[in-house]
Amino acid sequence: MFDAITTPVSLPAIALLGLMLLPVLLGLVIWSIRSHRDPSLSVDCDNAVTELLPSMAGLSQGTVYEGNSVELFENGAFFDAMFDEIARALASVHFETFLWKEGRLGARLVDALVERRRAGVAVRVMVDGNGGKKMGDEAKRRLREAGCRLVFHHPTKLRHIGVVNDRDHRKLVVVDGRVALVGGHCIVDGWLGNAEDREHVHDLAVRLRGPVVHGVQAAFSENWVEDTGELFVGDAFFPPLERCGEVAAHVASVKAEGSPPAVKILHHLAVCVARRRIRIQNPYFLPDDEAIEALCTAVARGVDVRVMVPSTDASDMPLVQHAAHRNFHKLLQGGVRIFEYQTCLLHQKVMTVDGSWCAIGSSNFDDRSLETNDEITLSLCDERLARQLEEVFERDVRRCVELDAESWSRRGLWPRCRDNVLHVFNEVL
Known part of the structure; x- marks a missing residue:
């Protein structure tokens, strides 16, 4: 009887095989995740x-809110409404955006938020970590020195590598928990004006009053709590809201x-x-x-x-x-x-x-x-x-x-x- 002759497999060869199989395994994981999230x-x-x-x-895990009023704003007219609401804030201003670039619009917004904070209003600002890269150091410094809470969602850091592709694309403002503005406007000078040429942007947004504002406030709280752990509570943020119109609405987020x-x-x-x-x-x-x-x-x-x-x-x-x-x-x-x-x-x-x-x-x-x-x-x-x-x-x-x-x-x-x-x-x- 002869013993079987075996050729030992070296550790480097095993490691190389593992590296070759790793992309296949990762591909299967990604495919599995997408297939489970994307049913027909x-x-x-x-x-x-x-x-x-x-x-x-x-079906979209929301709630119907009855009795709201809705106003539509086009192009730069949206910012007139936004700054009016911020100027009237008595308790809180919550601001969230994807894109903020240094310019006239950004400087005006900083002025408005700093003024309200110095008047004793709680100001929270959330900007996407990627979309806020060109916000400018001066804007960040002024907001923080005035006592505004400024948070960047998923900034480019090693500890965020697992969520680097998850971006905060929301654009919303909630004032005193009573008024909300939602749309597509970013804090970039091209959104000013009236969409008159290639240097400007055509966009729409709405102002909401009524119970649905609680739903918008809840959407703001989602990433705020994730990034800061802070739970803001009380009437300054979720006040009792009466009917103020006939529009039924819900928030999908x-x-x-x-x-x-x-x-x-x-x-x-x-x-x-x-x-x-x-x-x-x-x-x-x-x-x-x-x-x-x-x-x-x-x-x-x-x-x-x-x-x-x-x-x-x-x-x-x-x-x-x-x-x-x-x-x-x-x-x-x-x-x-x-x-x-x-x-x-x-x-x-x-x-x-x-x-x-x-x-x-x-x-x-x-x-x-x-x-x-x-x-x-x-x-x-x-x-x-x-x-x-x-x-x-x-x-x-x-x-x-x-x-x-x-x-x-x-x-x-x-x-x-x-x-x-x-x-x-x-x-x-």
């Missing part, structure tokens, strides 16, 4: 969208562990129950296959679906617009009408359904907003506001070029290849 959504419902606000709120985020559920449900018309304005419109199918299915059942995005030349991120073009042929062939806004960056994140329901907030129509970022979107049943938003859409159409399905299908090989490559790259990021 389906809706079987014949109800009108106005009858479904409790369902929308419940939850990014549930292991489930589709609230904003994604909200968008999908609204599209699936639309009966007459859908209007969408969004700067970064990259719907996934499921959303594309839902929009095209809406057209097939007789819904007039129109989408407005900035043109590649007007966008601040032209590569993202090219990536979005990859699926435009599916939408156009499915009967979705697509308009490209030419004047400047169209930045509002708005959807209206059947002239009676609307959504407005910080969420883009792409995977980053719907799956990764912290966002806030308001769901509102209000015919007056929906009509205002549809009027904005119709006015903006006059500054658009509508894409044509036949012409789009004849695009050359280079644009198709470029769009496909950029779409893959955008998905990876």
Whole structure:
């Protein structure tokens, strides 16, 4: 009998094999996480969208707030309302934004917040760690020296490496727990003015009064508590709120562990129950296959679906617009009408359904907003506001070029290849 001859495997070889298998293992982990968070959504419902606000709120882990008032603001007019509210603050100002760049607008905001803090008002400011990199040392110094609490969410530090891709994309202000402002405006000078040229931005926001302000305050508290551990309590932050209007609303902001985020559920449900018309304005419109199918299915059942995005030349991120073009042929062939806004960056994140329901907030129509970022979107049943938003859409159409399905299908090989490559790259990021 002869003993079997074995060749010992060296430790370096085992280590090398482990390193080779590591990317495969990580890929499986990422795939598993995404597959569990991205189930195929389906809706079987014949109800009108106005009858479904409790369902929308419940499915997106929110609460319906009755009896609110809502005011719409366009472009730089939003800041007039914001500064008026800050100047009237008696107890607290909570401010949260994704992007803050040094400039005239930022300096004015610092002045307003410092003045209120010196008057004894509690001031808390939260800025995304990446979006606040160009805020300027002077602004940070003045806020902190005045006693304002300034916090950067997930700044670029080694201890944040596990959440480096999780960004705070919300834009909101809550004053005295009684008034809230929500929209897409950033603290950058381009948001001033009236969207008159390529140096400015076209955006929308709303001012809220009534019980729904508690929901916006709760959204602010989420990241504040994560980053500081501070629980702010009492009437200075959550006062009793009486009815002050007739608008029913809910706040979609939850990014549930292991489930589709609230904003994604909200968008999908609204599209699936639309009966007459859908209007969408969004700067970064990259719907996934499921959303594309839902929009095209809406057209097939007789819904007039129109989408407005900035043109590649007007966008601040032209590569993202090219990536979005990859699926435009599916939408156009499915009967979705697509308009490209030419004047400047169209930045509002708005959807209206059947002239009676609307959504407005910080969420883009792409995977980053719907799956990764912290966002806030308001769901509102209000015919007056929906009509205002549809009027904005119709006015903006006059500054658009509508894409044509036949012409789009004849695009050359280079644009198709470029769009496909950029779409893959955008998905990876």
